[in-house]
Amino acid sequence: MILDGKKVAAEIYEELKNNISKLEKKPTLWVILVWENPASLKYIAQKKKWAEYIGMWFKLCQLDSTISEDTLIIKIREWNSDNNISGYLVQLPLPKEFNVLKIIEYIAPEKDIDGFHPINQWKLMIWDSSGSIPCTPAGIMHLLQSQNIELRGKEITIVWRSNIVWKPLALLLINAWATVTSCNSSTKNLKLHTKIADIVIVAAWYPHLIGANDISDECIVIDVWFNFMDWKIMGDCDFEEIHTQWNLITPVPWWVGPMTVAMLMKNTYNSYINHL
């Protein structure tokens, strides 16, 4: 069976659209872009499209890649103190001369709709649900919850490569009382951990790392990222093998984008409501 992120995202959009239609004044998604990376424009176009679809305004502040870090910080400070702005994001990646972590620290935590600010990340550690949750982990959590999957006591194996996304996800799952195993490229016996898991979440950037024999018959598989290989898009899981009657699996690459963007819209809406 397919665990359809696109469908769940569509439901979130309809709910937000409905909520926003009842508001006197519409929320706005504010974005700062330091232009350099062409891929950023594509991501921003997606965000704009869905913001407008659900009835929000979209405002972009585009800065030239030659600006200094200080100029960006001045803009951030301006937006922090602008009472019309309830939430905004600084599009990543930034030009490599910029100290990304330092920049993120300047964003007011209550306006940080990406959930990257230290205070928001820390709240995941102390089990405080009042902060913004980073959009990809939040999307994965929402997707599981949308299937009424009880997480308490579940065996969950995470196979990760990158850093930023997986620690928040692990913390969210631990907070939900799951038994969470965090595997990486140095894990000795990965198959053992995937085999005993009720849920496998994988973003290893390693095509077909996990096949049908590596998981139990009723395992839920969330395959987050995608790989290009021989001009084909492939997941970390062998979708054709795993896509059976019993396993619940997210097809690659169609789910992660929609859920991540949907959670961004939710964070934007929440920051607006909290700001009222």
Added chain:
Amino acid sequence: MILDGKKVAAEIYEELKNNISKLEKKPTLWVILVWENPASLKYIAQKKKWAEYIGMWFKLCQLDSTISEDTLIIKIREWNSDNNISGYLVQLPLPKEFNVLKIIEYIAPEKDIDGFHPINQWKLMIWDSSGSIPCTPAGIMHLLQSQNIELRGKEITIVWRSNIVWKPLALLLINAWATVTSCNSSTKNLKLHTKIADIVIVAAWYPHLIGANDISDECIVIDVWFNFMDWKIMGDCDFEEIHTQWNLITPVPWWVGPMTVAMLMKNTYNSYINHL
């Protein structure tokens, strides 16, 4: 075999003592105590004893339990801006009327020798080793490192009950490329996870939860807390059973206190050196 925290702590003290003896001016351990809990005095006496042993000064600011949160915050602000103070701690627990997390946020991160400030906790998430590490997780990491135990690829099972200490520890172990499983009271098959582990770290407050049959023959067992039962002190692990030729185990309750206090002295020394 015994993994002797007291001995490792003693080595840290000797090293710090030696380093401090070479300094022109001695560091000081500064402590704010809002007096209420008699146990706090005992902990503070330990800290004072070891600070003085290694050649540091010890300064205590004792406040009455009837003071307001604001009075405490004023004191914290004063110490933040006092250039003579390189590092300090606010002794926990605070009276229950106080918002502990809010108080901790006021401490300047670079002076936070307990490693509780959001910025220091966040640094564990982003793999940034420049912050203060909370003393109990730091003590456990140091104890493992003192035995030259390579953590990369190791199977480590953590069985926890409390929140604050275990997430930093899990993050530190993940950062060291271990395969980390976080178990709790809802875990379905705890024995499976302890059995496959190279290292088991347990603070479940459940006497003799883990016996010799639950672990492999060469498992390293770190038993952190202790339980009182029938007027006896008992660990979460059955020490008598596990204390064999092959397993490396920390006896309860003698190791955790020394390592935690030793790491506090190390954080205090480091904050002083960084402040010079």
